[in-house]
Amino acid sequence: MIEVQSIxxxxxxxxxxxxxxxxxxxxxxxxxxxxxxxxxxxxxxxxGEIVGLIGPNGAGKSTTVKVLSGILVPxxxxxxxxxxxxxxxxxxxxxxxxxxxxQRSQLWWDVPIIDSFTLLKDIYRIPExxxxxxxxxxxxxxxxxDILKTPARQLSLxxxxxxxxxxxxLHDPKILFLDEPTIGLDVVSKRSVRDFIKKRNEEKGTTIxxxxxxxxxxxxxxxxxxxxxxxxxxxxxRLEDLKQQYAEGSNLEDVVVRLYEEYHL
Amino acid sequence: MKLYLRFMGIHFRSSMEYKASFFMLxxxxxxxxxxxLLSLTFLFMRFHTIAGYTFSQVLLCFSTIVMSFALSEVFFxxxxxxxxxxxxxxxxxxxxxxxxxxxxxxxxxxxxxxxSKVIEAAVVLAYAIPRSGVIWTADKILVLILMxxxxxxxxxxxxxxxxxxxxxxxxxxxxxxxxxxxxxNFGHYPVSVYGKWMLRFYTxxxxxxxxxxxxxxxxxxxxxxxxxxxxxLAGFVFTIPCYCFWRIGLKHYKSNGS
Numbered sequence: 001m002i003e004v005q006s007i008x009x010x011x012x013x014x015x016x017x018x019x020x021x022x023x024x025x026x027x028x029x030x031x032x033x034x035x036x037x038x039x040x041x042x043x044x045x046x047x048g049e050i051v052g053l054i055g056p057n058g059a060g061k062s063t064t065v066k067v068l069s070g071i072l073v074p075x076x077x078x079x080x081x082x083x084x085x086x087x088x089x090x091x092x093x094x095x096x097x098x099x100x101x102x103q104r105s106q107l108w109w110d111v112p113i114i115d116s117f118t119l120l121k122d123i124y125r126i127p128e129x130x131x132x133x134x135x136x137x138x139x140x141x142x143x144x145x146d147i148l149k150t151p152a153r154q155l156s157l158x159x160x161x162x163x164x165x166x167x168x169x170l171h172d173p174k175i176l177f178l179d180e181p182t183i184g185l186d187v188v189s190k191r192s193v194r195d196f197i198k199k200r201n202e203e204k205g206t207t208i209x210x211x212x213x214x215x216x217x218x219x220x221x222x223x224x225x226x227x228x229x230x231x232x233x234x235x236x237x238r239l240e241d242l243k244q245q246y247a248e249g250s251n252l253e254d255v256v257v258r259l260y261e262e263y264h265l
Numbered sequence: 266m267k268l269y270l271r272f273m274g275i276h277f278r279s280s281m282e283y284k285a286s287f288f289m290l291x292x293x294x295x296x297x298x299x300x301x302l303l304s305l306t307f308l309f310m311r312f313h314t315i316a317g318y319t320f321s322q323v324l325l326c327f328s329t330i331v332m333s334f335a336l337s338e339v340f341f342x343x344x345x346x347x348x349x350x351x352x353x354x355x356x357x358x359x360x361x362x363x364x365x366x367x368x369x370x371x372x373x374x375x376x377x378x379x380x381s382k383v384i385e386a387a388v389v390l391a392y393a394i395p396r397s398g399v400i401w402t403a404d405k406i407l408v409l410i411l412m413x414x415x416x417x418x419x420x421x422x423x424x425x426x427x428x429x430x431x432x433x434x435x436x437x438x439x440x441x442x443x444x445x446x447x448x449x450n451f452g453h454y455p456v457s458v459y460g461k462w463m464l465r466f467y468t469x470x471x472x473x474x475x476x477x478x479x480x481x482x483x484x485x486x487x488x489x490x491x492x493x494x495x496x497x498l499a500g501f502v503f504t505i506p507c508y509c510f511w512r513i514g515l516k517h518y519k520s521n522g523s
Contacts, residue, residue: 011519014436030434063520066357066520069360069361070360071357071360071361071518071520072518072519073516073517073518090360091363092363094360094361095363097361099361101357104357104358106361108275108279110278110279110282111275111278111279115278119271119272122271123362124362151282
């Protein structure tokens with residue numbers, strides 16, 4: 001259960017002209033502009049839901065995920081996940097969530113995948129039997145058997161993403177955050193990632209929060225969509241309803257384009 | 266603790282994936298720091314004492330501070346390179362793990378190649394100890410160890426301070442190296458040779474004199490204030506405000522990128 005109540009987060013973006021002199025001057029006096037990444041964001045997500053966060057680049061999707069996962073402390077507002085405030089009880093909170101950033105790796109670059117997994121086992125203090133069980137299950141469903149002994153840096157993006165997802169699920173989290181999990185993947189890899197996520201949600205009831213720009217991801221996975229723009233929730237609705245409301249045909253991409261237009265994003 | 270040893274193991278294995286680079290860096294570090302030793306030696310070939318200190322006595326001072334700095338670079342490098350940890354997004358990942366942040370940062374970057382500098386300092390120290398004119402008793406050996414450890418903590422405190430600044434800005438931080446590397450270089454000689462104001466600065470602002478000049482007075486029997494021998498503890502105390510500053514900065518962490 002996730003409850004977010006009017007959270008806001010403002011970043012100072014510093015500006016500096018090129019050149020040595022201005023670099024020196026910048027030490028003492030800086031110009032900056034304020035960027036309101038989140039501006040009174042509120043929503044509630046029930047256990048077992050799959051929710052898609054959509055919105056154009058810079059809308060605040062990643063910032064939202066970072067606040068929910070306890071990386072960022074918001075300037076204002078409240079956020080309670082499974083009865084905890086993420087940034088106040090960081091350790092207890094992160095034990096119950098899994099996070100995959102599509103553009104970042106949580107695996108150790110130079111060592112075989114299985115070594116990374118063993119280390120994660122120690123980090124999350126996963127009991128041996130449970131670890132073996134989860135590992136066997138993930139290895140099978142994500143088809144990792146052949147790549148477990150390869151260092152992360154030698155894997156293809158698709159292979160690595162499957163490992164990333166496995167790594168984030170070893171400790172059996174209740175909530176899984178996926179920040180653009182299919183970015184850069186080929187069609188086959190995309191499909192296998194989607195199938196896996198869907199299955200995980202159905203079988204284990206894992207709550208899944210997904211940000212993506214890929215409408216096929218949304219189509220395949222989500223029932224509910226949150227449209228984020230200018231740091232707030234502009235629309236919270238069921239995918240089916242949106243389709244009926246915004247497009248006569250069934251093309252979800254058109255729906256998203258119309259949504260962005262309607263909200264001037 | 267076992268977990269952190271695992272972290273260390275994984276980094277050691279990582280750095281061993283690039284063996285040549287590992288040893289070259291070790292040797293390069295050693296050559297670079299030999300410079301300080303050479304200039305000190307040349308100076309003493311011309312003048313036999315500086316402000317009343319003999320060559321061996323200055324070497325004692327030199328080797329303890331070099332060792333402190335090198336050890337702090339081996340173990341606290343994560344804070345010194347915190348800018349990179351933030352830039353690369355590694356810090357986001359650390360925040361997602363149910364372990365102590367300090368522990369993760371410490372074990373994120375352990376620079377084993379800096380051990381070459383530790384060895385160099387140990388050799389110089391071994392040369393200086395019997396020749397420095399100190400009558401070595403148990404408590405004086407303890408003071409010497411305390412000087413080194415206090416120095417390590419002092420540098421660690423400075424690294425923590427810089428790491429704290431990284432939460433606010435990642436621009437122009439190179440300037441801050443003046444403080445760490447500068448302190449190491451100043452520390453090659455007893456701080457008093459630079460004059461009264463430097464001594465004050467390095468007593469009350471940065472406790473360099475507390476881990477070096479004052480306990481040295483005690484070791485050499487130049488002062489009968491035996492509490493001078495305990496002043497290196499100031500290095501430990503110094504880390505407390507630095508840590509608090511870092512903690513406050515943590516709340517202002519901005520993350521980066523998408």
